[in-house]
Amino acid sequence: MADAVEAIVDVDGLWKSFGSVSAVEDFSFRVERGQVCGLLGPNGAGKTTSLRVLMGLERPTRGDVRLFGTTVRPGCHEFARVGAMVEQAAFIPHFSGMKNLRVWWEASGARWRDADVEGALAVAALGTAINRKVKTYSQGMKQRLGFARLLLGRPELLVLDEPTNGLDPGEIREIRELIARLTQQGATVLLSSHHLSEVEQTCTNVIVMDHGRLVASGRVSDIIGNAGGVYIEVDDRERARTLLANLPNVANVIPQGDGLLVEMREGRRSDLAAAIVGAGLRLETITPTQQLEDAFLHLLDSRVVEPPKEPAR
Amino acid sequence: MIALVRTEFTKAFVRLRTLIIAAILVGLPTLIVVAIHARGNRVRDNGDNGEGLFRLAHLSGLLVPAAVLAAMSGFLLVVIAGTLAGDSVAGDASWGNLRYLLMRPVPRGRLLFAKAFVAGTLIWTCTILVVLTAAVGGITLFGSHAVAVPGQFDLTTLTRTSGFTLSVGTLLARTAFATVYVAFGFTALLALGTFFSTLTDTSAGAIGATIGAYIVSEILGAISQLGTIRYAFPTYYLDAWQSMFTSNSYSKDMVAGVIVQCCYLAVFGTAAIVWFKRKDIRS
Numbered sequence: 001m002a003d004a005v006e007a008i009v010d011v012d013g014l015w016k017s018f019g020s021v022s023a024v025e026d027f028s029f030r031v032e033r034g035q036v037c038g039l040l041g042p043n044g045a046g047k048t049t050s051l052r053v054l055m056g057l058e059r060p061t062r063g064d065v066r067l068f069g070t071t072v073r074p075g076c077h078e079f080a081r082v083g084a085m086v087e088q089a090a091f092i093p094h095f096s097g098m099k100n101l102r103v104w105w106e107a108s109g110a111r112w113r114d115a116d117v118e119g120a121l122a123v124a125a126l127g128t129a130i131n132r133k134v135k136t137y138s139q140g141m142k143q144r145l146g147f148a149r150l151l152l153g154r155p156e157l158l159v160l161d162e163p164t165n166g167l168d169p170g171e172i173r174e175i176r177e178l179i180a181r182l183t184q185q186g187a188t189v190l191l192s193s194h195h196l197s198e199v200e201q202t203c204t205n206v207i208v209m210d211h212g213r214l215v216a217s218g219r220v221s222d223i224i225g226n227a228g229g230v231y232i233e234v235d236d237r238e239r240a241r242t243l244l245a246n247l248p249n250v251a252n253v254i255p256q257g258d259g260l261l262v263e264m265r266e267g268r269r270s271d272l273a274a275a276i277v278g279a280g281l282r283l284e285t286i287t288p289t290q291q292l293e294d295a296f297l298h299l300l301d302s303r304v305v306e307p308p309k310e311p312a313r
Numbered sequence: 314m315i316a317l318v319r320t321e322f323t324k325a326f327v328r329l330r331t332l333i334i335a336a337i338l339v340g341l342p343t344l345i346v347v348a349i350h351a352r353g354n355r356v357r358d359n360g361d362n363g364e365g366l367f368r369l370a371h372l373s374g375l376l377v378p379a380a381v382l383a384a385m386s387g388f389l390l391v392v393i394a395g396t397l398a399g400d401s402v403a404g405d406a407s408w409g410n411l412r413y414l415l416m417r418p419v420p421r422g423r424l425l426f427a428k429a430f431v432a433g434t435l436i437w438t439c440t441i442l443v444v445l446t447a448a449v450g451g452i453t454l455f456g457s458h459a460v461a462v463p464g465q466f467d468l469t470t471l472t473r474t475s476g477f478t479l480s481v482g483t484l485l486a487r488t489a490f491a492t493v494y495v496a497f498g499f500t501a502l503l504a505l506g507t508f509f510s511t512l513t514d515t516s517a518g519a520i521g522a523t524i525g526a527y528i529v530s531e532i533l534g535a536i537s538q539l540g541t542i543r544y545a546f547p548t549y550y551l552d553a554w555q556s557m558f559t560s561n562s563y564s565k566d567m568v569a570g571v572i573v574q575c576c577y578l579a580v581f582g583t584a585a586i587v588w589f590k591r592k593d594i595r596s
Contacts, residue, residue: 055416057594074590075420084416090409094328103323108417109316149413 006033007066008157008188009054014063016049016212023049024212027063031157031190031205036183038199038206038220039192040296046212047192048087051161054190055084067157080108083155085163089146093135097126097145100134105152115152123178124148139166147178158182160191164198176202196296200224208299215299223299224288230269233259233285234276243279244272259285317419317427325397325431334393338442341389342381346450349377365465365559370451373460375484377451378444379491379558385443386495386551391527394436394499398506399520401428402589406514406596415594425589429507429582436503440496444488457481462561477561487557494554494567501547501577502527508585514596544569547577 009031016024024046031037041047052058054065056074064071067078091100105115121130124144134142143166150158160179164172172195179202183189193199199206199220206223208215216223234240237260244262245253249271252263262272269286276283325331349370370380402425405411414424464476479487506523513519530548533539543549550570556562 052412052594055412057412057415059591059593074415075418075423077418079416079418082416086412086416088409090413092324092405092408092410095324099327103320104413104417106316107320107414108419 006069007031008033008035008068009037009190010064010066010069011050011054012064012066014050014053014065015061016046016053016058017061022212024053027209027212027214029207029214029217031188033156033188034183034186035205036179036189036203037191038203039190039209040196040199040206041192041209041215042300043194044211045209047209048161049212050209051084051086051159051190051192055079055082055086055159057086080110080153081155082157082159083150083152084159084161085146085150086159086161088139088165089142089149091134091142091145094133096133097124097130097137097141097148100145101149101152104149110153116154117152119154120148120151123151125174140168140171143167143171143175147175151182156188158187158189158191160189162193163191164193164195172198208296210300223296229288230262230264230272231256231259231285231287232262232272232276232283235282235284239279240276240281243275243281247272247275314423314427317423318430321427321431322434325435330396331435334396334439335442337389338393338439339446341385342443342446343450345381345384346377346447346454349380349451350454366555369460369462369558371455372462373479373484374448374451374453374455374457375481375488376460376479376558377455378447378488379555381447381451382440382444382491382495383552383555386440386498390436390440390443390495390499391502392524393439394502395506395524395527396520397432397435397439398429398503399510399523400516401432401507402510403513403516403519404510406594407516409596411514411596412594421590422586425507425511425586428510429503429585432507433500433503436499437496440492440499444492448488460484462559465559474560479558479561491554491557494570495551497574498551498570500574501581504578504581504585505547508581508588511585511589511592545573545576547573549573 007030009029011030012028014024014027015022027046027050039047039050049058053060054067054072056072056076056079066072067076068081070076070078072078091097092103095103101115101117101120102112106112124130124147126141126144126148129137129141130145134145137145143163147163150160164175167175176198179189179191191199191203203220205218206220207217208223232240232244237255237258241253241255241260244250244260249265250262251265254261254263264272269288273283273286349367352371366376366380366383370377402411405414415421459478459480461478462476464474502523505526506519509522510519527548530546534543534546534549536543550566550573553564553566553570556564
């Protein structure tokens with residue numbers, strides 16, 4: 001039966017080994033049309049390897065990787081619908097930015113007039129530097145040119161591997177805003193990043209992987225909401241501490257600054273607020289302390305890591 | 314395919330390295346021609362073919378291209394051809410650009426063919442450039458007339474060979490033939506270089522391995538104790554064309570040379586395609 005929602009990326013049981021070392025083990029995930037999906041994991045988790053397999057740069061040891069419903073092979077036609085930046089943006093150093101874009105675009109036989117180069121250049125915002133040799137560019141300029149390249153031809157899917165690496169905070173913000181604009185225009189995005197706050201602010205969905213395996217996946221709000229803490233300020237801190245410590249859905253209450261840090265087992269923040277107000281206390285502040293970073297670390301800490309296995313043949 | 318070849322040509326031509334190679338391939342033959350002219354009739358007869366061609370070069374400007382080709386095909390053209398072939402894939406890989414090329418709907422076999430084709434075309438262009446430059450210089454300084462080649466003393470048979478005359482038409486035809494043979498003689502190097510280029514992401518490594526393989530082939534080819542094994546070396550028959558000018562004969566070794574080059578192309582060309590199609594791109 002056909003899926004109700006179209007899977008733009010469909011990875012099923014992916015294994016990738018380098019000799020006796022398994023980089024990715026039985027990794028499966030989907031990215032559906034319109035999603036902005038963050039691929040999270042510590043260094044060596046297998047994020048880049050997974051994206052390389054997805055883009056046909058590396059052959060899967062086992063498993064099926066599909067783009068737009070078609071199994072990925074090196075040079076497959078579906079790549080024309082994908083804009084990708086894997087690791088650092090790289091160019092021919094002695095060519096200008098514009099010449100790089102054109103040579104890359106035309107290599108597949110595509111017509112330059114179909115590239116929508118104006119739109120891509122508007123994103124890169126390189127001004128007259130677009131006609132300078134790339135070897136004179138800063139890392140940030142190369143990264144922006146990389147974005148211009150992946151946007152040529154208005155791809156339906158963007159695959160970004162650590163897109164803000166090497167950029168300063170201002171440039172990171174620009175890239176974040178750019179991704180937001182692109183998704184508003186209907187692009188589907190799969191991005192890996194070490195910057196958890198970036199994923200939290202940019203992505204609708206998240207896939208967490210560690211040691212080559214899937215740890216969790218789902219909407220960002222769901223991942224954050226699975227466990228967490230709440231910071232509370234009240235007019236009588238000690239009374240509130242006693243009250244909250246006796247609630248069944250509270251695991252721990254720790255004084256912090258002028259308020260209390262409440263670690264919840266389950267339930268919602270509104271339950272805490274109702275209990276405090278019901279006890280006649282004045283609630284000054286209530287805010288979640290749990291962010292994606294906490295959820296990410298919690299997921300990794302709670303995971304039992306098994307030794308790598310050989311892929312089944 | 315045409316678009317791919319065109320973009321590869323653009324990448325190969327529009328770079329400083331190509332300009333430097335072109336300058337060397339114009340400058341050095343010019344220098345050699347001037348040297349031949351300055352040396353005049355002070356010639357030595359030591360029986361060496363390369364030397365022999367240089368000994369004859371001042372007799373007619375139409376013999377100068379052959380002399381210059383003999384001088385440059387032994388090393389400089391090998392270095393240039395090795396550089397072009399070895400850099401074909403590894404050059405893009407070392408820039409990190411190869412992975413971006415392969416994330417386009419471009420089949421790997423087609424990309425490899427385009428790169429090898431462009432490298433091969435540039436090698437032929439370089440060889441032709443050397444010959445044309447030498448021809449212009451030679452004709453300017455020595456004229457373009459038929460030449461009577463005097464007999465030579467053969468050290469192996471201790472006899473003197475009879476002289477012969479090469480007409481203008483013969484000289485032109487044999488020069489063209491020699492150019493084609495020398496350019497084709499780099500086919501094995503092209504195949505080896507392209508293969509090495511798929512093995513590494515370091516351009517210098519691929520170039521070094523290619524030129525190194527040729528140097529080893531030259532050294533081993535000079536060791537007569539190796540016997541018939543030497544016939545399979547890619548450099549063994551490279552100078553076979555020179556007999557057209559020094560002894561007025563088409564050597565059978567030229568046919569053997571072509572066959573050896575074709576074998577290397579088949580073996581290492583296939584190996585390059587198979588390897589590159591299966592390779593994980595890690596650059």
